[in-house]
Amino acid sequence: MNLMEHLHPHVYIPLKIGSMDLSITNAVVSIWIACLLVFLTLTFAGRIGRLIPTGLQNLMESLVSFVKNSLIHEILGEEGMVWFPFIATLFFFILFCNLLGLVPKMFTATSNINVTASLAIVVFICTQGAGIAKQGFVGYCKTFVPKGMPGGIAGVVLTVFMVFVEFISQLARPFSLAVRLFANMTAGHMVILVFISMIFMFQGIFARIFVTPMALVMAVVMMAFEIFVGLLQAFIFAILASIYISLAVHPEH
């Protein structure tokens, strides 16, 4: 199945330390290029410093203020600015990784489950850490139990059940974050690959004359849709991370 070959990282420089495989693959190079692009774009856009922003400065300023207003102030409030560097880095990194995958010869880093799982584990550690730091370990464990439980033996059984359900839902959150981003990116690229490989699948001159324009048009349409999906998924990841942190810090009653 040569479809899957495009979605697996190719090793450029094999490198093993102990028993860990740290080879330089094209996924690693794509992540480096994405990090470099994020750093350069934001630094230079900040350096331009015109009073009335135009061009690159305008674009980056609108994105940064979008993150500040919609992702931090709406959800975490005024003291949420502590979390602004983390959420903004998450948003810009995922955005640039997604969009970089559309450039020919570049690998979509976020279409690898390892990358998205790492980001999701970092968000998980941040939410649990924020909850424990704000309320203390015992106080945070107390938020697992909802209010208004009936007394007696039924109450104890119900409480144990609710704590168990709360545990599962807390563990399901980073899992769903990782799988959502990974599957969106992989599925989009796989659809484009299927359309392009349709051109090669059909033998015979008449079938090819008929199929090639349709496949090319559909591939272009799917590429445009992929740009939108990349933007949307970066926004969703960042806003969900923000919401989970706010739920851990101000538990709802």
Added chain:
Amino acid sequence: MDATGLAQLVPGLAKLGGGLSIGLAALGTGIGMGILVGKAIEGMARQPESAGMLRTTMFIGVAFVEALALYALVITFLLIF
């Protein structure tokens, strides 16, 4: 009952399972998204000033509903390849 004969069916059955998985998941997801976006449009028609907030919340809802279909897609990938 021939053991090796039945074993030959397994790859075909796996692909059948993969197709069924994403098909059934898309069924529920389509219904859910239809209800979600329909309600969002209804809300925007009632009160156009809140269109921005409704649009943002709709996108968050779309991501949640789509995630369920994508879990099934991951199972399909596992079954087909």
